[in-house]
Every structure is written in C-alpha cells, then in structure tokens.
Amino acid sequence: MAPVSIKRILISESVDPCCKKILQENGIQVTDRQNMTKDELMAEIKDYEGLVVRSATKVTADVINAAGNLKIIGRAGTGVDNVDVDAATKKGIIVMNTPSGNTISAAELTCALLVSLSRHLPQAVMSMKAGNWDRKKFMGAELHGKVLGIIGLGRIGKEVATRMQSFGMKTIGYDPITPPEVSASWGVDQMSLEQLWPQCDYITVHTPLMPSTTGLLNDSTFAQCKRGVKVVNCARGGIIDEAALFRALESGQCGGAGLDVFVEEPPTDRALVNHPGVISCPHLGASTREAQSRCGRDIALQIVDMLKGKALVGAVNAQVLASTFSPESQQWIRLAEMLGTVLKSFTTSKQPNSQVQITTQGESLKSSADLLGSAVAVGLLKDGAKNGPNLINALTLAKEAGIMVVGNHGDAGQGLSERACVVEMSVNGSCYRATGTVQGEVPVLLELNGRVFRQPVSLSGNLLLFRASATPQLLPDVTGALAAAGVGMESFSSSAAQSREQWCCVGLSAPLGDLSALMPLVKEVVQLSV
Numbered sequence: 001m002a003p004v005s006i007k008r009i010l011i012s013e014s015v016d017p018c019c020k021k022i023l024q025e026n027g028i029q030v031t032d033r034q035n036m037t038k039d040e041l042m043a044e045i046k047d048y049e050g051l052v053v054r055s056a057t058k059v060t061a062d063v064i065n066a067a068g069n070l071k072i073i074g075r076a077g078t079g080v081d082n083v084d085v086d087a088a089t090k091k092g093i094i095v096m097n098t099p100s101g102n103t104i105s106a107a108e109l110t111c112a113l114l115v116s117l118s119r120h121l122p123q124a125v126m127s128m129k130a131g132n133w134d135r136k137k138f139m140g141a142e143l144h145g146k147v148l149g150i151i152g153l154g155r156i157g158k159e160v161a162t163r164m165q166s167f168g169m170k171t172i173g174y175d176p177i178t179p180p181e182v183s184a185s186w187g188v189d190q191m192s193l194e195q196l197w198p199q200c201d202y203i204t205v206h207t208p209l210m211p212s213t214t215g216l217l218n219d220s221t222f223a224q225c226k227r228g229v230k231v232v233n234c235a236r237g238g239i240i241d242e243a244a245l246f247r248a249l250e251s252g253q254c255g256g257a258g259l260d261v262f263v264e265e266p267p268t269d270r271a272l273v274n275h276p277g278v279i280s281c282p283h284l285g286a287s288t289r290e291a292q293s294r295c296g297r298d299i300a301l302q303i304v305d306m307l308k309g310k311a312l313v314g315a316v317n318a319q320v321l322a323s324t325f326s327p328e329s330q331q332w333i334r335l336a337e338m339l340g341t342v343l344k345s346f347t348t349s350k351q352p353n354s355q356v357q358i359t360t361q362g363e364s365l366k367s368s369a370d371l372l373g374s375a376v377a378v379g380l381l382k383d384g385a386k387n388g389p390n391l392i393n394a395l396t397l398a399k400e401a402g403i404m405v406v407g408n409h410g411d412a413g414q415g416l417s418e419r420a421c422v423v424e425m426s427v428n429g430s431c432y433r434a435t436g437t438v439q440g441e442v443p444v445l446l447e448l449n450g451r452v453f454r455q456p457v458s459l460s461g462n463l464l465l466f467r468a469s470a471t472p473q474l475l476p477d478v479t480g481a482l483a484a485a486g487v488g489m490e491s492f493s494s495s496a497a498q499s500r501e502q503w504c505c506v507g508l509s510a511p512l513g514d515l516s517a518l519m520p521l522v523k524e525v526v527q528l529s530v
Contacts, residue, residue: 004071004094006307009050012036012057015076016296019052026304042066052076052299053083055283061087074303076295077102077286078156079236080316081209089317092393096302096314100155101295102286107159109285110204110234113258114164117202117230118143122279144168149196151216152206152235153178153188160204161188172196197224202232209236217241222248228255234285237262242272249277260285318392320371327441332365332421333391335443336372338459338530339423339434340379342445345465345526347427354427356380356398358407362419369407376423377405417446451495451503458491459530462508466518466525470497474521478506481517486510 008029011020020030033044038058045051045067052074053059059073064087073083075097088095116122119140127134148164150157153175161171165187173188173196180190203225207213217231218241231254233240242263248254249272259272260281267273273280286295302313312321336358347354358373360366377394380403389397398405410422417437424433435447436459444456448465457463468474475492482489491507501523511529512518518525 004307006049006071006303008048009052009074009303010044010048011052012041013052013054013076015052015054015299016293018293019076019296019300022297022300022304026307028303038063045070050074050303054286054295055079055082057082059083059088064088064091064093067091067093072096072303072306074299076292076299078106079208081236085317090393090396092390094306094315094321094392095317096299096306097316098295098298098302099314101298102288102291103155103159105288105291106156106206106234106285107163108288109260109281110156110160110206110232110258111163113232113234113260113279113281114143114148114202114204114230115167116279117232117256117258123276143202146170146201147172147199149173149200149203150188150206151175151193151196151203153183153190154206156235157204157206158183158186158188160206162186169202172199193221194224197221198226200225200229202230204232205235205239207235207239209238214238215241215244217245219244219247222253225253227253230254230256230258232258234258234260237265242269246271246275249275320374320391328438329368329371331438331441331443332368332372333375335436335438335459336375336421336423337379337382338443339421339436339445340376341382341528341530342379342434342448342459342465343423343425343432344380345528346432346524347425347430354403354425356403356405356426357422357424358405359410359422359424360407360420361410361417361422365419365421366409369409372421373405373407377403420446445505448495448503448505451498453493453495453503453505455493457493457505458507461490462511462527462529464506464508464512464518464525464527465503466506466522467501467503468522470500470502474504477521478504478518481521482506482508482512485512485514485517487512 006028009023011030011032013034023030036044042063045063049069050072051070054076059082061084064084070093072094073088075083078097078099080095080097083095085095120138124138144167146169148169148171150161150171150173153173165171171188173183173190174193183190216239222244231240245254245257256277258279261283265283272278305311315321356376358369358376360369360372374391374394377398378389378391381389381394381397395405420435420437422435424431433449434445436443436445439456443459445459446453446456479489488509489506490509494504495502512527515525515527
C-alpha cells in the first residue's frame, strides 16, 4: 500500500484525551470540535485527512463527498452504522473501528440487565424510593438452570456466555460466521434460529445492524418463543422490532425487556421506555471509563500503526490492505499496477467495457489474487487526478466503468518464472495479455501479447512498446527516429520473431512528444511512464 499521509485529524465527539495525545505525539495536528451540525461538519471536514467519531456523528454520503482530502474515518467503538461505509469505500477512504475496545463493558451491561430482569431490581429500587415496602410485587426467578439464547457469537457474545454460565445458565446460540466447534469450546451449543427460539428463557442479541438482522425479533419470532421470554438488546436499535416487542409485552408473550439501544436515540416514542416490563438505559454499553480510554487509545494507535506501515487493524472496508505491510507485497502491488497501466495504454481508444483476468503463479502468491487484482484496477483507472483510484475503491470504480476484474491462482503456465502475475484483458473481442514478475526488488515485464522478451523489461521510467516486422534494419531506424526527435535510447529488449513480427520495448531518456515519426516503422505503438 502506498504510504498514507495524514497531517490533520478532526475529533468531532468526546473521545478520551489519550487519543488526541497519542496522535499529537506522532506529529499529527488534532482539532477537537464537538456538537457540530451536519452543515458545520461538511464545511469543517474539507481541511482534514482524518476524522475520529463515536456514535453520535452521522458521517453520511454528503459529509464524505464534501471531504476533498479525507483518507480515514476512525470510529472509537465497535459499530459503524453511523458511517456510510459504501460511500467511503467509493471515495477510497478507510473506515476503521476498534473491534475490542468496549467488549467487556458491553458484556457486563448485558449481564447486569439479565440479572435485573430476573429480579426486577430497578422497579424495586424505585418502589423503595417512593416509600413502599412491597415484597410480593417483585417476586423474581433464578437464572440458575435457565436457557440463555445468544444471537451473535463474536467477542461480546462470547464474554456474555462465559459470565452467565457462572450463574448456572445453559447457553445456546446462533451465528452464521463463528464455527460451531469454536463456540462449543466456550460452552455454547450452536443451532438454527428455528431450533433456538422455543428453548430460550432469555434472549440477548449481539449482531451488527444490517438488512439480515433488522427486525430479527418480530411478531413471527416472538410467537415461536416460550411465553414470558425475556429479551436484552445492548447491540443496536432495530435488531428487535420495537412495535412487535411492545405487542409481545402487552400480551405477556414477552415477560420483560432490557434495552440499551433504540431505533431513534433519544426515543421520542416513549411507549417502551415507560412500559413497566422494560428496563431501559441511554445507550450505556461503552460508557465506562475503561472502555472509553481503551477505545480512544486503540483508534489512535491503529491510525499511527497504519501510517508507520506496521499493521492495519480494524479496517472494516479495506481488508485487502491487511497483507500490504511488507516490502515484498509493495513490490508485487507495484508490478500489478504497472501491468494494468501497460494494458490500459493499448486499450485507451477501445470501448471501456471489458473483462480482466488476473492469475497469480507461485505458492507464495496463492492468496494474493484479490490484492493484485485491485492493484491492476488502479493501473487501469488512474488518470493523474489528485485523489485517483486506490486499493480500497479500485474494484468498485472498475465495476462502475464496466470493467469486471476476476482473480485466481494457477500453475506456472509458460515456465517464465517461478512466481508471476498474468493479466489478460478482453475488449470488444480483442485480447491483450501481459506477464510480469519481481526480480531483485524490481518489477519487470516478461511477456506481452504472447511474445516473450529476450531480456525482462524493467518497468520504470519512460517506455516505448511497439510491434513491428522483424528486420535487421528495425533497430537502426527506430534509433535514428528517436535521435532526430532529441530523445536518447537507454535500454532495448525485443521478443523472438513470430510470424515475422516481434514486440520491442525501448527505455527513453525523456518522453517522446510526437509518435508520428515512428508510425511508418511500426504496426502498433504506445508510450507510457511508470
């Protein structure tokens, strides 16, 4: 990954002071400005390369599009549903969160709500403060021996499971990603949602908010549960359908709810908050001194580590960058980008609709096809603009341009090199192919359109690639044409003749302003700087 330059970061919410301190100690200017309106944020963000938020700032597409220099959005917390990740990705902006910063705090609050639901603790406290002594009214139930269903078995779900097991609860769960054998190792029996609903005495949700989880608990799923089931949501408002929950509470199908999050925050519809069976909190999942300190520290250190090229942690839209932090990866990324640039130079006049196939060869490149595919797309799309395509948005932009990029891994086809990257591009029935590798830390071109160069072509500087008839007079004629234009030849490599034609590559001392002098000598020619 090319080095990211971040000189100024805006913190738009109350983040632990350690965040600002760490960033400043690493040479970054930091501005704190809280409680901005959307218009104020759109005007302010133009001056910054980085933005750090918690959950209150809504980083919409309008805000992202107003930010001409923004390179990273850091969320000091877990969820990123207050950030338009798709819009950020399209602009090539990294969206980063702190995956483990508030894990313990959110898990502990979940457990506290489960205990409070079982013993009606908040209601009993308020009754006492009102001067009452009503023991019978607050008859509770033991958690011991009850079944807890955990929807979402990530970090927080795991911590809730281990804590509630100490109460003697049986823990079952569902997660489409965590393997059942993994959750079984910490005492959670995984099953389908259809199997889970009827068994639970208590249900807690720990998933992101996305289309597949919105309204996960609704009229239909409540009907499948035990009568009197109690539910907890410390994840995101909307995972439990609020209207369905109210109906289930009124009918007795749901025996109580602990809610830390709401669809609208703060909620203007107070029906659930005021319901006697609901224990509600004002989104306190991460509201501990420890969690805030940890999230502030984590987001700052993650940004610094990325800038220093040490590691990339918490990037939710740039997983392809995780393997770019090594000198060798950088060389292969540079090679792939150059191969894309080479093929682009041959197809500039063609229709843009095309398919690009990237094939990696060599065991060490087995998992690099997607990464190198993104790099090839950068080479195909870059046009010299200040904020051009990068590894984050290249595939998205390519798709919008009608270019389908497909990557795979194959055996060393022609035996040109133990490790190689082969790029094939189809445009309106015409096929172009380039093969390259890295030799001594230098990206080189091995083959072009089926013709193998006698000497690998170093992909650097000003290059002239042309197809011509294989004649003894070719090189002197080309040299003379270049000399007449005042341009020197620094290197020359050609392929073996095939059907009386060969491909040649000339390294130039300077760009050739006019290619017309070469046209009588060649059949196809392109010039590029790499």
